[in-house]
Amino acid sequence: MSAAWRGAAAIVGVAESDLGRVPEGLSSLDLIGQATAGALAEAGLGTEDVDALYTTSAYFPMSALVTAEYLGVRPRVADGTNIGGSTFVAQAVRAAQAIAAGEVEVALICYSSTQLSDGGRLVTTNRPLSYEGEFSPRFPISMFALATARHMHEFGTTREQLAEVAVAARRWAQLNPKAYARDELSVEDVLGSRMVSDPLTVRDCCLVTDGGGAVVMTSAERARDLPQEPVYVLGGGEATDHANLSQMPDLTTTAAAVSGARAWETSGLGPADMDVVQLYDAFTINPVLFLEDLGFCAKGEGGAFVADGGIAPGGRLPVNTSGGGLSYCHPGMFGIFLLIEATRQLRGETGARQVAGARTALVHGNGGALASEVTAVLGTADTL
Amino acid sequence: MSAPPAPEDHYRAGLEAGELRYQWCTDCAAPVFYPRVLCPGCGGTALEWRVSGGAGTVYSATVVRSRDGARGVVLVDLEEGFRMMSRVTGDPEAVAIGSAVTLRVDTSGEAAQAVFDPAGEPS
Numbered sequence: 298m299s300a301a302w303r304g305a306a307a308i309v310g311v312a313e314s315d316l317g318r319v320p321e322g323l324s325s326l327d328l329i330g331q332a333t334a335g336a337l338a339e340a341g342l343g344t345e346d347v348d349a350l351y352t353t354s355a356y357f358p359m360s361a362l363v364t365a366e367y368l369g370v371r372p373r374v375a376d377g378t379n380i381g382g383s384t385f386v387a388q389a390v391r392a393a394q395a396i397a398a399g400e401v402e403v404a405l406i407c408y409s410s411t412q413l414s415d416g417g418r419l420v421t422t423n424r425p426l427s428y429e430g431e432f433s434p435r436f437p438i439s440m441f442a443l444a445t446a447r448h449m450h451e452f453g454t455t456r457e458q459l460a461e462v463a464v465a466a467r468r469w470a471q472l473n474p475k476a477y478a479r480d481e482l483s484v485e486d487v488l489g490s491r492m493v494s495d496p497l498t499v500r501d502c503c504l505v506t507d508g509g510g511a512v513v514m515t516s517a518e519r520a521r522d523l524p525q526e527p528v529y530v531l532g533g534g535e536a537t538d539h540a541n542l543s544q545m546p547d548l549t550t551t552a553a554a555v556s557g558a559r560a561w562e563t564s565g566l567g568p569a570d571m572d573v574v575q576l577y578d579a580f581t582i583n584p585v586l587f588l589e590d591l592g593f594c595a596k597g598e599g600g601a602f603v604a605d606g607g608i609a610p611g612g613r614l615p616v617n618t619s620g621g622g623l624s625y626c627h628p629g630m631f632g633i634f635l636l637i638e639a640t641r642q643l644r645g646e647t648g649a650r651q652v653a654g655a656r657t658a659l660v661h662g663n664g665g666a667l668a669s670e671v672t673a674v675l676g677t678a679d680t681l
Numbered sequence: 682m683s684a685p686p687a688p689e690d691h692y693r694a695g696l697e698a699g700e701l702r703y704q705w706c707t708d709c710a711a712p713v714f715y716p717r718v719l720c721p722g723c724g725g726t727a728l729e730w731r732v733s734g735g736a737g738t739v740y741s742a743t744v745v746r747s748r749d750g751a752r753g754v755v756l757v758d759l760e761e762g763f764r765m766m767s768r769v770t771g772d773p774e775a776v777a778i779g780s781a782v783t784l785r786v787d788t789s790g791e792a793a794q795a796v797f798d799p800a801g802e803p804s
């Protein structure tokens with residue numbers, strides 16, 4: 298049975314800040330300011346309308362307080378949850394539930410990072426468990442490398458199939474003027490690039506960029522009077538099963554199997570109903586795992602699913618149409634950009650990369666080392 | 682009566698004494714690793730310490746490449762039913778998933794560590 302809050306809230310404004318390498322001196326809060334101004338402007342709303350603020354940050358442990366002050370909002374809900382890159386998808390689902398309950402009128406979800414300008418290292422206050430850290434894995438890539446190696450061992454997934462994920466992302470990015478990496482990329486290029494943590498090369502890894510994003514949500518009722526075509530939150534689910542990789546029950550099956558089942562149940566829809574799919578692609582193994590765990594293909598068949606241009610433009614399923622974290626942008630956490638791209642696809646405003654007639658979108662965020670998995674289903678008015 | 686040592690302290694003291702200690706939950710009859718004060722399987726606190734026999738199987742493996750060279754990182758499934766991160770001695774590129782390994786407590790560094798030798802090789 299679908300959830301009581303299905304379709305009760307809608308996304309009414311989205312925007313990115315400057316992306317890529319931002320002008321020197323701009324802070325993460327400046328980028329949040331840019332994105333927020335853009336998202337509120339297209340929503341036809343102002344900072345005075347925002348009564349719930351959802352954010353997180355690699356820079357500020359009390360991110361919601363700092364961000365509220367900078368933006369000049371006085372939220373009744375100030376949520377600085379940090380469950381990794383999936384945070385913003387979770388916050389969109391939680392905001393939809395709060396709006397449906399009448400507790401929140403206008404929610405702002407926002408994030409940014411200047412991690413490229415900071416020197417290109419992942420900015421994080423996260424610390425590995427001592428029982429893992431003492432063996433000096435490279436965080437986070439070694440965790441995903443271990444999951445990749447096990448998937449290859451159990452199911453015969455190949456490095457060529459994984460490389461196809463990066464190549465598909467690049468081909469979508471070539472259709473997105475805002476994407477950071479748009480030069481030609483072949484399977485051979487991925488395979489031949491520098492190995493970082495076997496079997497993952499530097500081209501199996503997401504970008505390191507600056508950037509920020511903002512998403513504005515309100516009730517379905519109010520959304521109908523605003524300038525943008527509303528994009529409704531139809532369902533969603535969260536699941537967490539570990540923090541450190543040695544504690545993950547099975548490296549080849551993520552908690553997306555649980556979050557996905559909840560998203561399908563709450564939305565009353567299933568994989569076959571999805572017109573466009575946005576999956577957090579921090580590493581090339583991620584979309585493979587999530588396509589399996591969310592039910593787009595059987596366990597172990599993700600490699601074959603992405604092969605032969607399966608998720609590239611013109612393939613069997615449009616996945617990561619922005620170019621994803623692999624080619625569009627990746628400022629430390631990518632979840633907010635999944636929501637932005639899905640919204641634009643459902644409004645039909647993505648130009649050369651538009652999926653014709655898209656009415657439904659799946660958004661899936663990953664947090665940490667395959668630790669937090671959050672799924673949301675979005676749709677246009679005629680999916681209500 | 683003095684308080685029992687903190688779980689990690691008891692674990693590290695075990696390594697210094699040359700043994701790999703883990704916990705056993707007597708409520709749900711399951712191994713617990715890493716050490717803690719309650720069982721993550723059932724929430725019970727009836728945990729007793731045991732010593733691993735040291736026989737394991739490589740569950741997954743990677744090689745971390747850096748300017749300083751290559752180092753292996755593995756996940757090992759111990760015969761007693763728990764999994765831990767570690768490294769296998771020798772050539773990191775030669776470590777295969779599914780291969781048998783044997784515990785060696787490495788005391789050469791600053792702190793003793795539970796590492797593994799390929800099974801069947803002299804230690």
Ligand SMILES: [Zn+2]
Nearest residue numbers: 706709720723
């Ligand atoms: Zn127990």
